[in-house]
Structures are given as structure tokens and as C-alpha cells.
Amino acid sequence: MNVYMDLDEGLFSCTTHLPHSTMKFPVSELHSVKIPPQRTTGTKRIVMLASTPVLLAVIPLYLFVTSPRLNVLSSRELDISTSVSKGIERVDERCDVFRGKWVRSPNAAYYTNVTCPLIVDQHNCLKLGRPDAEFLKWRWKPDECDLPRFDGGRFLEVARGRSLAFVGDSVGRNQMQSLLCLLANVEFPEEISYKHSLDTTNFKWWYFSDHKFTLAAFWAPFLVKSRDADPNGRSFNSIMSLYLDEPEPSWASEIANFDFVIISAGQWFFRPLMFHEKGEVVGCCSCELNNITDLTRFYGYRMAFRTAFRELLSQKAYKGMTFLRTFSPAHFENGTWNTGGSCARMRPFASGEAKLEGDDLEFYLTQVEEFRAAQREGIKRGLTFRLLDTTEAMIQRPDGHPDRFGRLSLRNTTMADCVHWCVPGPIDLWNEFLFHVMRPESRESLQGQTWKSGR
Template sequence: MRKLDVLTKQIVMKQVSPCIYVYMQGCTTHLPRSIMKFPPSELHSAKSSPQSNASTKKVLVLASTSVLLLAVIPLYLFVTGARLDARSSRELGIRTGASKGIERVDRRCDVFRGKWVPYPNGAYYTNVTCPLIIDQHNCLKFGRPDTEFLNWRWKPDECELPRFHAGQFLEMARGKSLAFVGDSVGRNQMQSLLCLLAKVEFPEDISHEYSIDTTYFKRWYFPGHEFTVATFWAPYLVKSRDADLGGHTFNSIMSIYLDKPEPSWATEITNFDFVVISAGQWFFRPLMFYEKGEIVGCCSCEGSKNNITDLTRFYGYRMAFRTAFRELLSQKAYKGMTFLRTFSPAHFENGKWNTGGSCARTRPFTSGEANLEGDDLEFYLTQVEEFRAAQREGIKRGLTFRLLDTTEAMIQRPDGHPNHFGGRLLLKNVTMADCVHWCVPGAIDLWNEFLFHVMRSETRESLQGQTHEIAR
């Protein structure tokens, strides 16, 4: 879709901010089965990329006003040039309707819109104080020489974002459970959360009690607060398998069953009170789409040569999110709060993921120094459309759906990736840069500041609602 067409669609359909995507392109080197679940498809980008005691009348007026305000949320629209290192313009401030406030959790401030400012106090923790960090994200352990990437704080335009408070988070989560469903970037967020919480209570690894695969299906328990954190590996959210008889390669075709949620999370999800959904990078592989057990099409697979309908990856992406959200809505026992975490950008420069591209910057971008393509915007629009539809249905069922929009913040952090200072993956004996995942500690800790803020806001609203009911 041409950029002009995408922007026109955004204005007409009143959507929200775009996001960086990682593209899967051409490499046929075979990947050993032992690391099949962590392909370089997650390591690349094809593009350089306060409440008053008012009278009843006043309450009614305020309620009416709130309904109007809750129908308005921010739109961030980035219009960019052809290269990551090129300056690009950004259009902000367009508003869009929603059945209930999504981004603007605090009605007085949109915490997802702002900029990074110097913060000399540094990170919440280090790799020494938190031994839970896996090598893949452990930039300090692997000798990253600069530490300036730790000395920045997100500053919303209209207010201050509260600092993460591990004690308060654990109290809110006491006796509850949280699941991250998606790919390794979701696991990246879990790593950050574990380290943030470990300052108050160190968790126990109980993964072996629930899964044989304790690398991609992790479960941690905080006994003092009876709180569980889990991660479910589901890069497509729906059921998938390798389609190539020749074995899994960096660019081999995957079969994905668009109407079947991945069983690993779908069979367990009713046990969780908070669920963070995310997915994306894997959709840039060649894909074969199945529905009702039959092939309905494919993308990047030369399907027309075999009389298979060529469908876009956006089709598969939409259907995967639709299926995932419908699964949550259809399970009567599920009472959890669902979060959609939007995509974070990759920042490859001077090449693609497999042609020597890297991310060696040591400072955040200033406003406008980000690169997006029309496809990235289309992916984001598709994602949010399905989220909104699920949110409307959720309201009917009394379920809460909330957006964690990390895009505005993370597009500004080309300095936040491991680059060559993380666990190594080799491509033909050449170490590849990781410009998709994020250093822990680092910029990704903001995602859990957002999560803490939204959870706390929802808790306050729930308590206020209960107080109003009792008063009646």
C-alpha cells in the first residue's frame, strides 16, 4: 500500500500511532533445530529503520463530560524519509474515537506521548544486583563500553510518569498472576519486570513444574506476595509449524492456522489475572495460511504458481490477533485484564540484519529522527483495529482491555539495543548485531513503568467505583 493511501486510511478510519516492524528477507542458511525457536527473524530489519465531593447534579455533568473525554485518544502519526539516519517530519495531535479511554489512562495526561530527558540517577538495577538477566539482553556483562543509555527518563508532554514502585506493584498483584504471550520481545519485557521486582522480593524459578521447555516457557513465583509471572512462547499467537520438508532455515516457509489459537497459552490463560499480548516480527517470513484445516492462501511464497491465492501478511496478522482476542473473549472462566503492547522499533543502520547492519548509537533520537515505512503503519492500524473490536466486546462481558503504546517512546531509542553486546548468534560464522531486543537494564524498563501506571489507574478506578456503589 502506498504511503499516501495508508495516511489517507488513517485519517478516515481515525487510527493511532504507527510502529517499527522487522522484515524477514532472503537467507537460506540452515538453522539448527536446537535454536529453531529463536531465529534471526527476531534480530533484523530489512529497512534502516483527583475526586471531589460534588452535588448529584455536578456528578452528572462530570460523568457526561467524562464520556466525551473517554471517547478521545491520541494519534501519533510519523511521516518519515527513506533512511533511518535521515531527518523526518512527524504529525501529532490528531484524535480518534474509542468506546473507552485507551491511551489516556490518567484523564489528565497521556503518558505515552513525550520525549526522553537526561536522568543522571541511572537505572533501577544493574546486572550485578539482578542476576536474572539472560545473556541475550545482558549488555553490561558483555562489555558494552558506554553507559549513557541508562541515564535517560521518559517525560510525558503534559505531566510526570510515576517511577516504578516495586512494593506497590507487588501489593497490587498480591495473590494474582501475569502472563506475557508472544515472542522473545515479550520475554524481554518479562526480564525487565523480574529485575524491577527483585529489589523487593527475589522470585523462585518454578518453570520445571509446568513445562519441559524451560527456556521458552518460563514461570516465576514471588512467595511473599503469592504472585506468578509467566511467559508463553507464541510468535504468531496462533498455531504454527514448519512447512518446509527441507528443514527450518532463516527464510523457510511457516504454516500458520489462523483460526486456531496456540494451545500452549490458550489452555492456560484462564489462570491469569493480567495478560500482555504482543507479536509481530515472525509475520515477515514466508507464510502459508490455513483456516478450517484448509489452505486459504499464502504470502511471500509464490503461491500463484501452485494455484494458491496470494494474500498479504496483513491478512494473516489481522486474523491472528482476531483469533487471539476472540479466544480471550470466548473463555467464560477468563476474568483477566488484557494488554496489547505495541511494537518497538528495530534500529539497523549501515545494512540489514544479515548484511552487517548494526545499532551503535549512544544517545536517543530527538523528535523526528525516526524512520517508518507504509507497511509499518499498516501493521499498527491492523493491530489496533482488532484491539478496539475486542475492547468493545470486552465491555459487554465486563472485561478490561488496555493498550500499552510503547511506540512513541521506543522509536526514539536507537541506543537501547544490545547490538554486539549480548548473547551471540552466528550467521555463517559472522556475529550478527541485535537491534531488535533491548538491553536489560535499559529503555525497556519504561514498558513496565507504563504497565505499573495503567494497573494502578485501573485499581483506583475500581476502588472508586466500589465506593460509589456503597454510597448509593
């Protein structure tokens, strides 16, 4: 098992390989989501950065002032608004719930930090002094229909006797925090992490005894097996080895016991990475080592998702429903994480104000392409693969991060966290999507299946 001890330490910059060129640039110059200037700062151009490694808390991301946005979308930019939603079978043929806008709704919040005592300080913005509650007064409105509100009682009835696992990094565990609070109003869960792992920080298990429902989170920031590989020791910018054809054993050895599995990853792929396949080094991203092929981070990202999906497809005992939760953006403005950068906005962006592009768009499209391939193979095996396309909605929520109103998990300190999301907050939408997608077919496709491991 790959155990990380002090995961609140952040990292670093990374470089991108440019084909047919020996030039390299900082990651900040190659990976950005353009967002409009704050209304109080005139024509200043701001960049929203995402996809830097998340080490359980807040991560150094690099701010970069970009050139003006073109009015005409490129063919790659068109994919996010057309091909993605149309190329994947819809659960609800009447409506694509993932395309829409945020509308004001004063009573949108499901719970508070007082009514849900399960929120960790890292995400507990109101407890730690956030002065406004405006970020709680918005609701997602799909373009073509209305998205039903989350119903914890109905969710637990659908999930009765079953189990759900989050596989990925701390942003995935952030979603688990939201789901725990959404369900705790119906039944308060018991934490049983100690029964399953010595590392109860990175591997979480909860049990809802009345509904015999198990909820778990498996720490696997790369999805595949990873190890420290820098000869100079671990640091903010040290090399890690990824074994791209080997799933991380901590989740792969347990996953057949779960009925619902949510796969996600992204932030960690911006550190220097050594890629291994079939026991051999095949290349490296940003390692600056001689005699090793320079590969892009997107190569490693693609292969990691491919391996994770293939593992689920190959396990004969696995009969569950698999979800891909898409890329989650960050929103640093006016500096980097350690030079005064923050995410202090108090309102969502209007639809179209912020656009996914560059490296962030490439990450998004890469994971969706691998999802599509797995979905096609899943049909042959009788397995269901569903998309939780949260990216468009979350690009519009620069107001939803802890910023400086969160506390690192292992230290009594705060940093600007524009990567994770406040709980409660816009991340609750992810679980509205989850229930909407799993509900229509879950009783039929999973009838009679229960979690098979002992509790």
C-alpha cells in the same frame, strides 16, 4: 504444544503482494522506518527496519536506502499521533503518558547487571562489554504530565495473590526480564518453569512467594497455532503454516488462570506464511506457489490478533485484564545484520527525528484496530482491555539495543542485535507504563480473584 528447539537461528526476506500487479519486491523495500543520518555522516539517509521474525535472538533485517521524507504527513501517519490516543479510553484523563520525549536523567536506572543476577546474556549489555552507560541516563517525559517512577513494592502489593502472563515472542520475554529485575529488589523470585513445562527455554514461570504472585511467559510468536510446512524442510526462509482461527494451545489452555495478560507479536510475520482457516488453505504470503491466493502479511497479522482477542473474550472462566503491548521497532544502520549493520548510537533521537511509516505503521495500526474492537466487546462482557502504547517512545531509542554486546541464548557467539533491548535499559519504561495503566482499577476490578492453578 509447538516447541522450537534452536530458536537462535534467524531468517530471511519476504515479499509483499501488491494488488492488481504481479510485481514483487524484497521486504526491505516495503517496510521501513525512516531515521535521520548520524551527525558524523553528513546527509547520508539511513533506514531503521523492524518487524522481521525474532527467533529468540537476533534476526536478519534488510537495509534499504529510501527516498526523502515528505514534510506533510499522510492520513495514515496522522492516525498514530491523533486517532490512536484519542480513540481509546484513557486510564488517566489528565495525561496521555504514551506521547512525549526522552529527557536526560543521570539517575534514571533502577538496577544494574550486578544488582540483578536474573538478566540473560542476550540482554546483558553491560556484562558483555558495552563501553558506555549513556543509554541508562534518560527518562521518558510525557507531554502533559510526569510519569511516576516504577515502585516495585507497590506493584507487588497490587499483584498480591494474582498472576501475570506474557503471550508472544522473545521481545515479550524481554519485557518479562525487565520486570523480574524491577521486582527483585523487593522480593527475589523462584523459577518454577520445570513444574509447568518440559520446554523451560520458551516457557518461563516465576513465583514471588511472599506476595503469592506468579509471572509467566508463553512462547507464541504468531499467537495462533503454527507448524513448519515447507516440503524442502526448515530453513531460514522456509514456509510456516498459520491456523488463523486457532489460538496457540500452549497459552489458550492456561490463560483463564491469569489475572493480567500482555499480548504482543510482530517480528515473525515477515517469513513466508501459509494461511489456514476452518481447516482449509485460504492463501499464502510470499510462498510463490501456483493456484494459491496471494495474501499480504497484514491479513495474517490482523487475523492472528483477532483470534487471540476472541479467545480471551470467549473463555467464560477468564476474568483478567488484557493489555496490548504495541509494535517494537528495530534500528539497523549502515548495513544488514550480516554485512556490518549495527545500532551503535549513544543517544536517543529527539521527538520527531524518527517517524513510523510504511509497513511498520501498517502493523501498528492493524493491531490497534483489532484491540479497539476487542475492547468494545470486552465492555459487554465486563472485561477490561488496556493499551501499552510503547511504539512512539521506542522509535526514539536507537541506543537501547544490545548491538554486539549480547550473546545468543544457545550459542557462545554474538551478532548485531538491534531488535531486542538492553536490560537494564529503555525497555524498563514498558513496565512503568504497565504499572501506571493497571494500578488505578486493578484492586477494584480484580478484588478477591487469585490465581487458581496449583504452584
